[in-house]
Amino acid sequence: MHFSIPETESRSGDSGGSAYVAYNIHVNGVLHCRVRYSxxxxxxxxLRKEYGANVLPAFPPKKLFSLTxxxxxxxxxxxxxYMQAVRQDPLxxxxxxxxxxxxxxxxETQQVPTExxxxxxxxxxxxxxxxxxxxxxxxxxxxxxxxAKLDLPDDLIGYFSLxxxxxxxxxAFSFVRKLQEFELPYVSVTSLRSQEYKIxxxxxxxxxxxxxxxxxxxxxxxxxxxxxxSDIERGWILVTKEQHRQLKSLQEKVSxxxxxxxxxTLRHYGYLRFDACVADFPEKDCPVVVSAGxxxxxxxxxxxxxxxxxxxxxxxxxxxxxxxxxxxxxSGSTSSPxxxxxxxxxxxxxxxxxxxxxxxxxxxxxxxxxMMSICLQSMVDELMVKKSGGSIRKSKxxxxxxxxxGSPSTDASAxxxxxxxxxxxxxxxxx
Numbered sequence: 031m032h033f034s035i036p037e038t039e040s041r042s043g044d045s046g047g048s049a050y051v052a053y054n055i056h057v058n059g060v061l062h063c064r065v066r067y068s069x070x071x072x073x074x075x076x077l078r079k080e081y082g083a084n085v086l087p088a089f090p091p092k093k094l095f096s097l098t099x100x101x102x103x104x105x106x107x108x109x110x111x112y113m114q115a116v117r118q119d120p121l122x123x124x125x126x127x128x129x130x131x132x133x134x135x136x137x138e139t140q141q142v143p144t145e146x147x148x149x150x151x152x153x154x155x156x157x158x159x160x161x162x163x164x165x166x167x168x169x170x171x172x173x174x175x176x177x178a179k180l181d182l183p184d185d186l187i188g189y190f191s192l193x194x195x196x197x198x199x200x201x202a203f204s205f206v207r208k209l210q211e212f213e214l215p216y217v218s219v220t221s222l223r224s225q226e227y228k229i230x231x232x233x234x235x236x237x238x239x240x241x242x243x244x245x246x247x248x249x250x251x252x253x254x255x256x257x258x259x260s261d262i263e264r265g266w267i268l269v270t271k272e273q274h275r276q277l278k279s280l281q282e283k284v285s286x287x288x289x290x291x292x293x294x295t296l297r298h299y300g301y302l303r304f305d306a307c308v309a310d311f312p313e314k315d316c317p318v319v320v321s322a323g324x325x326x327x328x329x330x331x332x333x334x335x336x337x338x339x340x341x342x343x344x345x346x347x348x349x350x351x352x353x354x355x356x357x358x359x360x361s362g363s364t365s366s367p368x369x370x371x372x373x374x375x376x377x378x379x380x381x382x383x384x385x386x387x388x389x390x391x392x393x394x395x396x397x398x399x400x401m402m403s404i405c406l407q408s409m410v411d412e413l414m415v416k417k418s419g420g421s422i423r424k425s426k427x428x429x430x431x432x433x434x435x436g437s438p439s440t441d442a443s444a445x446x447x448x449x450x451x452x453x454x455x456x457x458x459x460x461x
Contacts, residue, residue: 051102053109055135058207058400059376060222063135070109073131077116080127087115124211132212133168140221142214149216151176151192152230154257156201159231165216169209172216176231182249189244190253191234194218197226202264204305205401208234208408232257236323236409237416238294245287255286258293261301266321268297298323302405307396311341320394322405325413327380329394343382345409346454349389351380353403378402383453403448413452 052064067090074089090108097105117123137144144166151159151172161175169192177187192215195203209215209229219227233244233254244250261267262277269277273296280289293299301323309318309329321328329341354377376399384390394402 051097053106055113055132057210057213061139062213063132063139065135065139067105067109069131069135070112073128074112076127076131077122077125080125081121085119085121087112087119129168129212133166133214136214136217137166140217142217142220147216149229152228153253154230154232154260156260157256163216166214167216169211169213169215172209172229173231180249180253182253183247186244186247186250189233189235189240189250190231193230193232195228195230197228203228203230205302205398207401208404233300234408236300236325236412238300238324241290241294245290251286251290255290258290258299261299262293264303266301266303267293267299298328300324301328304396304398304402307394307398309392309394311392318394320396320402322402322409325409327402327406343380343392345406345413345450346452347383348406348450349381349383349453350450351378351403351406351448353378353399376400380406407448410450410452417452 052066053070054064055062071089071092074086078086088108089112090105093101116128122128142165144164146162147165148160149163149172151161153159159176159179161172161179163172163175167175173187173190173192174184176182176192177184177190182190192209194206194209196206198204206227209218215229219229231253241254244254258267259281262269262274273292276292277289280292298321301321304320304322306317306319309316309320311318311329312331316331318329318331321330325345327343327345329343331339331341333339355375375395376397377393377395378399379391379393381389381391396402
């Protein structure tokens with residue numbers, strides 16, 4: 031998850047007092063909260079008491095006198111690096127101290143009082159689930175409330191997550207991000223001030239072997255079935271005419287388990303599809319549709335004559351990846367609600383082991399580049415959990431942190447990349 035502090039503001043003090051500098055903290059380019067240096071220093075001191083100075087990254091020092099504009103910018107850059115470093119640290123980034131600080135700051139910035147509200151959460155098929163929550167409830171609280179409303183057992187909650195999506199005119203969902211533990215879902219969706227933004231419940235794992243756990247329960251089975259039917263109708267799952275006929279027959283018989291067993295054999299089952307974008311593979315400025323799932327990124331492109339071609343990139347063959355910003359959008363472009371000024375074009379680039387001793391960078395240009403990066407991170411996390419013999423039934427998959435991977439940076443000059451612990455070299459026998 032990307033934290034940035036792209037802007038600062040000079041604001042009047044309380045009761046007409048002296049002015050102060052406020053730092054706008056953005057998450058994935060959207061304003062999350064606005065804080066002062068003293069508040070961030072307080073957070074730093076609290077983390078230092080709990081975890082020790084050796085664990086924490088460097089924090090920009092206090093100044094005795096007023097800062098010059100150049101010093102304000104320097105401090106902004108240092109604070110941005112600090113927040114990113116804390117977030118990507120396995121211990122600090124998952125701490126209640128850090129996450130509760132961000133939740134309080136979000137609520138204060140958006141000026142949302144704590145009160146009981148009715149929050150609408152959609153299922154993949156568009157069905158609405160209304161839950162009564164507090165505006166101050168964190169993501170896990172809201173997820174548990176949805177599960178309770180649906181009668182989903184506690185031990186299956188970790189198989190699902192809440193996603194922030196933008197509903198397009200045709201009813202399809204464009205995924206913005208998975209809601210995190212440092213945010214308040216009600217505040218996150220209402221602060222965007224647009225009816226097209228929704229919260230959706232969707233499974234949060236990639237390996238279809240975990241379907242067996244979910245399908246043991248009636249509610250879990252229904253959720254998985256509804257999501258799969260919806261994905262097929264949207265064209266996310268690739269289906270031949272004969273397979274479509276068989277699926278239709280199973281639907282009419284209401285044979286949900288048999289339907290899912292057949293669907294599991296289909297290409298792109300359980301994948302998350304992104305909006306059409308551009309990549310430099312197999313050639314520059316190539317229009318593609320990217321899908322994430324089954325430990326890979328799939329790039330589909332239309333060749334002359336409407337022939338469909340697909341390139342698949344396995345997560346285990348990605349040595350590293352990064353998210354960067356590039357050229358700003360042309361003047362006159364419409365920015366999404368909640369975005370700061372100077373919206374930028376995002377790129378996801380990964381270094382891929384094409385063959386033995388040949389690594390090649392592949393770049394995807396998409397507004398959803400950060401979401402793609404998060405998918406890569408979660409697929410790696412899942413692989414590592416499985417490799418270590420862990421179980422997502424015992425430890426909620428939705429709570430697995432992005433450990434050892436790092437957080438993306440949207441600074442075009444940044445050199446930090448995501449090292450991939452699941453990267454595997456290719457031996458002669460693989461060629």
